Amino acid sequence: MCIRDRDSRPRLTSGEEQEFEDEIIEVAHLLISESFITGQRLLEQFEGAPLNISSRHESKLWYHGTSNGVFSGTFCLRLSAHCRQMTVGLRSDTGITEGPCASLVAGTLASKVRLPFLKELGKLSQALTETVFKMFRTREIAGKYSAMQELRKTALPKVLALLDSEKSPRYASVEELARAQTLLIDLAAHVLDHAFKVPDQLRSQYLSLLRVLLGREELSLGQMALGTADANKLRIGLSYQTFLYKTLETMLAWSESAANEDSDLLFYFLAMAYWRVPEFREKLLGAVQMEATITIEEWRAESLDQSARRLSSASALLAYFDWESQFHRFLREGGRNEANARLLAETLRKETFTRSIARRKMAFFRFMNAWALSVEASPAARTGCWEQLPGFRILLKAFLIELKTREIKKYPPQMIEASKRLLYDDRLMCVFFTILYRRTHLFESSTVFRTFELIDTWFRTLGVQGRPVPSGFDFPFFFKGMALVLQGEHSLCIAQVLLVTYNHFPKWQPEARKEICDFLFGPIFLKLFLHWSHCVRRIFHYLLLFRLHHLHRSRKLSDGSNVKLEILSTSSERRQVATNDFIHLELARMIDLLDRTAKKIEGESLKLASKRKSLLRQSDKRSRPSTFPATTFTNEAETS
Numbered sequence: 001m002c003i004r005d006r007d008s009r010p011r012l013t014s015g016e017e018q019e020f021e022d023e024i025i026e027v028a029h030l031l032i033s034e035s036f037i038t039g040q041r042l043l044e045q046f047e048g049a050p051l052n053i054s055s056r057h058e059s060k061l062w063y064h065g066t067s068n069g070v071f072s073g074t075f076c077l078r079l080s081a082h083c084r085q086m087t088v089g090l091r092s093d094t095g096i097t098e099g100p101c102a103s104l105v106a107g108t109l110a111s112k113v114r115l116p117f118l119k120e121l122g123k124l125s126q127a128l129t130e131t132v133f134k135m136f137r138t139r140e141i142a143g144k145y146s147a148m149q150e151l152r153k154t155a156l157p158k159v160l161a162l163l164d165s166e167k168s169p170r171y172a173s174v175e176e177l178a179r180a181q182t183l184l185i186d187l188a189a190h191v192l193d194h195a196f197k198v199p200d201q202l203r204s205q206y207l208s209l210l211r212v213l214l215g216r217e218e219l220s221l222g223q224m225a226l227g228t229a230d231a232n233k234l235r236i237g238l239s240y241q242t243f244l245y246k247t248l249e250t251m252l253a254w255s256e257s258a259a260n261e262d263s264d265l266l267f268y269f270l271a272m273a274y275w276r277v278p279e280f281r282e283k284l285l286g287a288v289q290m291e292a293t294i295t296i297e298e299w300r301a302e303s304l305d306q307s308a309r310r311l312s313s314a315s316a317l318l319a320y321f322d323w324e325s326q327f328h329r330f331l332r333e334g335g336r337n338e339a340n341a342r343l344l345a346e347t348l349r350k351e352t353f354t355r356s357i358a359r360r361k362m363a364f365f366r367f368m369n370a371w372a373l374s375v376e377a378s379p380a381a382r383t384g385c386w387e388q389l390p391g392f393r394i395l396l397k398a399f400l401i402e403l404k405t406r407e408i409k410k411y412p413p414q415m416i417e418a419s420k421r422l423l424y425d426d427r428l429m430c431v432f433f434t435i436l437y438r439r440t441h442l443f444e445s446s447t448v449f450r451t452f453e454l455i456d457t458w459f460r461t462l463g464v465q466g467r468p469v470p471s472g473f474d475f476p477f478f479f480k481g482m483a484l485v486l487q488g489e490h491s492l493c494i495a496q497v498l499l500v501t502y503n504h505f506p507k508w509q510p511e512a513r514k515e516i517c518d519f520l521f522g523p524i525f526l527k528l529f530l531h532w533s534h535c536v537r538r539i540f541h542y543l544l545l546f547r548l549h550h551l552h553r554s555r556k557l558s559d560g561s562n563v564k565l566e567i568l569s570t571s572s573e574r575r576q577v578a579t580n581d582f583i584h585l586e587l588a589r590m591i592d593l594l595d596r597t598a599k600k601i602e603g604e605s606l607k608l609a610s611k612r613k614s615l616l617r618q619s620d621k622r623s624r625p626s627t628f629p630a631t632t633f634t635n636e637a638e639t640s
Contacts, residue, residue, distance in 0.1 A: 128155045156205045188213040226330040249347040271370035275321045287354035298434040365414035372421030386425040420461045426470045452496045459504045475512040491533035498539040510579035521586045
């Protein structure tokens with residue numbers, strides 16, 4: 001506080017008063033001792049940005065009842081920032097009482113809070129920290145239970161609800177974003193430090209909160225990129241890097257004992273660390289490709305697409321994951337992150353998780369699922385240029401080796417889920433089914449059934465993602481396998497092939513639909529229509545009724561000569577219409593064949609029935625007994 005005399009006091013111009021009208025509070029004709037400005041009230045009423053208070057005062061000076069002059073001056077109070085020490089562990093007579101980690105939270109003061117989300121998040125974070133400290137500090141069972149219930153029912157749910165309601169808040173300035181990032185990083189550090197120290201009843205809530213904080217948009221590369229950042233931005237980046245490395249250390253240690261129901265967060269973060277910690281990515285890829293010596297012929301043709309359009313789309317996808325050039329290299333300048341580098345080097349010396357990944361068992365498939373989800377969530381994921389991503393070829397080759405070497409009937413659920421996620425690059429659909437076809441023996445009915453069940457799952461996945469069947473899909477090879485199964489005698493396999501056709505027939509290209517209809521309306525039609533298995537008959541009848549009969553006809557044609565010509569047209573619209581007409585003509589021909597066959601069978605039945613009746617009459621006549629006169633026996637008896 002400065003007291004200036006009349007001649008040297010600052011003069012505020014009208015422009016300055018207008019500029020600081022929201023930040024300056026003028027208190028006139030008040031003595032400092034009479035002012036309402038106290039430390040406690042400042043913290044309660046002016047929480048936010050810097051505060052400038054100017055108090056002008058002019059009064060007489062009195063000494064023993066005698067006026068000795070006039071006092072005139074300006075009292076200026078400038079509060080640029082304040083520091084608040086959070087609660088820590090305390091040394092007492094009974095030892096050291098455990099509390100939250102010591103951290104110095106820098107805050108600022110303002111007379112107006114522009115974003116209520118930040119103020120509320122700060123209050124809830126402080127309340128959460130104090131409640132946890134109270135739970136660890138007290139030694140009474142009742143006190144611990146009360147604090148634990150407060151955490152479980154009040155503190156943690158409120159923080160989760162606030163973060164869920166404000167998923168993408170709009171910040172008015174860079175300073176507000178920086179403050180939000182500081183609050184989120186401090187809260188995430190607290191949650192990480194106590195997630196495995198709190199009682200088991202609270203652990204699931206802590207882990208859920210940690211996952212929400214890890215996925216916040218404020219901590220993504222778009223918001224954390226440094227570039228030519230100022231000192232405050234570099235300080236926040238260094239703090240986030242420390243949090244990343246500590247989380248990686250905790251998760252790798254947890255991977256040795258994580259249960260199945262708790263490991264979702266583990267693989268979620270490891271997939272995130274794959275992009276945000278380049279050193280971890282290099283070590284993981286080195287472990288995966290140690291045994292990748294098998295060649296994948298089915299994948300070779302699909303990996304040669306290097307067109308300029310796809311490469312330009314890949315550059316946008318790469319920029320979204322380039323944490324090395326946009327974040328870490330700025331922190332290495334001047335040796336800012338020496339402590340973090342030592343922590344990371346110590347963490348990466350542990351080989352437990354990399355050995356588990358190298359064996360390519362459940363951990364590898366769960367990591368692939370989480371990795372594909374992380375790519376799928378990126379804004380540029382729909383470009384479909386995953387092959388340009390760092391390490392994509394190594395990971396995919398390791399996955400395809402497992403797909404090719406494992407027994408199809410024993411594919412684990414985690415592997416199937418990972419394959420569904422990888423289909424976001426839809427070109428892999430052809431690679432997957434080709435590998436399965438080449439490893440399926442026609443006379444192993446269980447393997448055939450499982451193969452088409454997996455193909456049905458992959459087609460459904462494309463439908464859920466809103467993607468059409470890729471144009472490079474090898475339909476002739478696919479239909480060749482279907483035809484071999486339909487010509488066989490195993491009813492369950494035939495039913496599964498018909499079910500795949502029923503489920504995905506409308507999504508196939510016109511040429512593919514025509515090809516499968518040519519086969520179904522051929523000599524195999526009556527076999528399927530009159531099949532001895534009720535399941536096969538029912539699915540085939542439903543296929544004819546709901547997938548073929550309902551197709552729209554644009555016009556009535558007496559024969560298929562014009563239709564066959566239009567199917568060869570260059571216009572996709574005309575080909576679509578001509579294919580529908582062709583299917584209707586073929587279906588009408590087969591229905592007419594069935595009608596004529598039914599009438600013929602009915603006529604033959606009537607002829608057989610009439611012939612049977614005539615035969616019965618003739619047999620009745622022949623079977624009647626002859627009558628003899630009764631006197632014959634009497635005379636013979638008498639003669640005897």
